Amino acid sequence: MNRLIKSGLMFGNLVHVSSPALVERYNRALKHLTGKTTQLTDFYIDFSGFSPEIGFELDDTLYLNHAGVNRQFILLTTNQKTAPLLEAKFSTSRGILRQFIEENEDALFALTARDAVAGELVNSVYDMSSPARLFDIRRITIEADTTGGAIRQAQKLDTKVAQFLNDQDAWFDDVLISQMITLAGETGDVVRNPIKLKEMSFDQRNYWTDHFGGIYLFQDVDHPALITGGDKAILNDLPIDHVFDLSERNRIARFLELNDLAEPIVKARGVDAGAILRQKMDFILVDALAGQGVPIEGRSRTDMRRLAREHAGKLPKEFHALAALVNWAENGGPWPRITSEHPAYFYTLRAAAHKDADLINMLLSQLTSKDIRQLFICHKPLFYELYQHWPDEKKDYVVEFLRNEYQIDKVGARKALFGREAPMEDMVARVGPWGAVRK
Structure with missing residues (x-):
């Protein structure tokens, strides 16, 4: 694999973490999420904050993705959105993380200037004990905060500011004012510079997963089906009518055509x-x-x-x-x-x-x-x-x-x-096995 690595075709465009401050932030987030820390002072991370070097150190390539579900992430910089996502167990994970960063880029830029942001892609499934569990994955919600709880503290401050503004006796409430001052010292001015991350959830109905030999699951189409690159024999009693393996070319072609x-x-x-x-x-x-x-x-x-x-x-x-x-x-x-x-x-x-x-x-x-x-x-x-x-x-x-x-x-x-371009004026309708041929 050295040819690929040297050519930037494998582990290319990872984010280098080398400064003591960033390493310390990463360790706080890693401890917060997993209870573990790294002794490395120089490593590279992918889109989610996963580091191949730390995976080797911990002898666990899934240290941010336990059991291959509910992927966790550590953001040290919004520049991670251009990095690849390694050890992906679901095809939707990178798109979800990218949309989360893009929708919250300003807030994340401000937050990561002071601390790491740690979070998780949460669904209701915590293990992949059987293929039937794939059908329990319906919606992915992102939960995230800094390791110091800046967003949680900002929410508390928002509540107290609202109380202060709406309660006519709040000017005389020394305890409330003291609490606001203390929280503001941790979060900054949330009135002028709100610290909020949009609550984001994503439907996950059509996707690929690395589990069970590699499975393509299509539920949100007119004619649902599951296509496996692994052993079809282990896929029994699933709540879907059509299950194919890659050798069933006619059935896969028909599935693509019908949908x-x-x-x-x-x-x-x-x-x-x-x-x-x-x-x-x-x-x-x-x-x-x-x-x-x-x-x-x-x-x-x-x-x-x-x-x-x-x-x-x-x-x-x-x-x-x-x-x-x-x-x-x-x-x-x-x-x-x-x-x-x-x-x-x-x-x-x-x-x-x-x-x-x-x-x-x-x-x-x-x-x-x-x-x-x-x-x-x-x-x-x-x-x-x-x-x-x-x-x-x-x-x-x-x-x-x-x-x-x-x-x-x-x-x-x-x-x-x-990609898709504008229609060509002289485009000829062609079909054959793909439809009716006319030249």
């Missing part, structure tokens, strides 16, 4: 479908040739085409099907019949425009794991797991590609792959 969750890339508006499909072909080509004694690192597009011609007999069905689709889209070639049973089918899709697009792209990346770019963007835990078993030639190619082709313009790459 309008995915669209064919060649039908997507405002994208260069041919360029996207050709890049997927390169990734499939590299996967097929890596470890076969064929040099693949640093190859140009012309070189990749030559390799494809020379080794056509070694290339899988996915490559040839995508080549035929590119030929149809760009050169008016014959329509390739690519049904959901075909191994290339899910390579031809991306999420449609809806609130769960990221979740669908995550599912599609697991179904098309040879597409290393989409896998890295949408499903990093699986990317890191699979990376360990790739031949060195593929590892070198992947690191070089992601460093030179993706990292230099992450926003542009994601927009090109998944």
